[in-house]
Amino acid sequence: MVTMLDTLFTYLDSQSDAVIRWQGEMTARPALGPDNNGAGEEAKAAWLMEELSRLGLSDISRHDCPDSRTPCGFRPNIAARVPGKAARTLWVIGHMDVVPPGDESLWTSPPYALRVEGDYIYGRGVEDNQQAIVTAMLAADALLRCRATPDCSLGLLFVADEETGMACGLPHVLAAAPDLIGPDDMILVPDMGNREGSMIEVAEKSLAWFRITVTGKQCHASTPEQGVNSLVVASACVLELERLYRIFKNKSALFSPSWSTFVPSKKEANVENINTLPGRDVFYLDCRVLPEYSLSAVEEAVRSIAEETAARYGAGIAVELVHAEQAPAPTPERAPVVQRLIKALKKVRGLEPHICGTGGQTLAAPLRHRGFDAAVWATLMPNAHAPNECSRISATIEDAKIVLAMLFDGLEPQAL
Numbered sequence: 001m002v003t004m005l006d007t008l009f010t011y012l013d014s015q016s017d018a019v020i021r022w023q024g025e026m027t028a029r030p031a032l033g034p035d036n037n038g039a040g041e042e043a044k045a046a047w048l049m050e051e052l053s054r055l056g057l058s059d060i061s062r063h064d065c066p067d068s069r070t071p072c073g074f075r076p077n078i079a080a081r082v083p084g085k086a087a088r089t090l091w092v093i094g095h096m097d098v099v100p101p102g103d104e105s106l107w108t109s110p111p112y113a114l115r116v117e118g119d120y121i122y123g124r125g126v127e128d129n130q131q132a133i134v135t136a137m138l139a140a141d142a143l144l145r146c147r148a149t150p151d152c153s154l155g156l157l158f159v160a161d162e163e164t165g166m167a168c169g170l171p172h173v174l175a176a177a178p179d180l181i182g183p184d185d186m187i188l189v190p191d192m193g194n195r196e197g198s199m200i201e202v203a204e205k206s207l208a209w210f211r212i213t214v215t216g217k218q219c220h221a222s223t224p225e226q227g228v229n230s231l232v233v234a235s236a237c238v239l240e241l242e243r244l245y246r247i248f249k250n251k252s253a254l255f256s257p258s259w260s261t262f263v264p265s266k267k268e269a270n271v272e273n274i275n276t277l278p279g280r281d282v283f284y285l286d287c288r289v290l291p292e293y294s295l296s297a298v299e300e301a302v303r304s305i306a307e308e309t310a311a312r313y314g315a316g317i318a319v320e321l322v323h324a325e326q327a328p329a330p331t332p333e334r335a336p337v338v339q340r341l342i343k344a345l346k347k348v349r350g351l352e353p354h355i356c357g358t359g360g361q362t363l364a365a366p367l368r369h370r371g372f373d374a375a376v377w378a379t380l381m382p383n384a385h386a387p388n389e390c391s392r393i394s395a396t397i398e399d400a401k402i403v404l405a406m407l408f409d410g411l412e413p414q415a416l
């Protein structure tokens with residue numbers, strides 16, 4: 001018996017060229033947020049709007065967020081639906097923005113021009129998070145081409161601003177359109193996963209980003225005794241902050257790594273010339289903390305270590321919390337979206353998935369804070385943010401099959 005799912009899967013197996021074309025079009029429109037010195041997501045969103053209409057999606061809505069830092073004055077958010085028998089919707093959420101390429105000399109081909117090598121495609125954004133967008137589009141296209149009406153509706157939600165704090169993206173959509181996602185809807189966020197697609201993320205660590213500004217005294221580099229070298233003080237601070245690992249030392253098997261992390265990351269430029277002893281240095285600390293710790297305790301510890309270190313050198317120091325997200329309650333394993341996903345993976349791939357937590361912040365956090373259950377899952381390399389970012393065409397197509405399988409109640413075969 002040929003089932004509806006068989007028909008849909010056969011169609012998807014012929015869609016490699018669509019994956020390549022969509023990925024190429026999106027990669028050529030670098031969606032960097034203003035915090036990454038970019039013009040935002042509007043060029044990519046405009047292309048997506050056109051493509052969604054071309055595919056035959058009619059239920060398309062925009063939930064843009066004003067942002068005067070971009071040339072168009074807003075950050076785009078796109079929702080679209082393919083109706084099923086029930087209004088209950090399985091949402092697939094992807095983010096349109098990407099991170100900068102980083103050191104371009106590490107790329108073997110230009111980051112914003114798609115390179116195809118067999119099953120592998122390369123370019124900034126192809127995995128994070130264009131693979132999710134393409135997965136959702138493949139599933140929608142298959143339903144429309146095969147004239148299939150699944151039990152649940154399929155929702156596509158493509159948001160801005162995931163990589164730099166999220167505010168103009170999903171949280172804005174949830175606030176501006178509170179009825180878009182219904183209380184019984186299921187939410188899938190394909191933005192984290194392993195190569196087998198066997199990892200379902202249901203919990204996150206809390207996140208805190210600190211900006212730490214050291215104020216020393218600038219002078220000529222030939223007379224260091226007349227100044228206070230802010231780079232030396234900042235460096236001492238970076239090393240002293242390793243103490244955080246001992247203060248917040250709990251472990252949880254749900255997460256990998258199982259401990260909290262405290263990573264000095266960005267450092268702003270200081271003096272332009274080599275013969276000036278710097279008097280001001282600014283660096284940042286990225287903290288991912290197990291949910292049982294309060295972020296105010298982390299902030300207090302960072303502050304006291306920084307102040308104590310600066311005082312030792314006679315420098316000033318300011319610790320600012322630039323972004324904080326206390327982890328929400330995890331999505332329970334019994335949640336319908338998790339259960340359907342587990343069943344779909346068993347049925348379609350013969351996989352026994354495992355449930356886990358993550359140190360990366362995903363779009364599931366703002367959803368879980370508002371009481372929605374969300375499963376984070378995809379079949380990834382994974383290599384988000386890396387040079388030569390890469391994604392597999394076959395993994396994208398196989399993920400679209402899982403999305404489709406989840407749309408059918410009980411995952412029973414549907415007679416054609």
Ligand SMILES: [Zn+2]
Pocket residue numbers: 095128129162191384
């Ligand atoms: Zn992402």
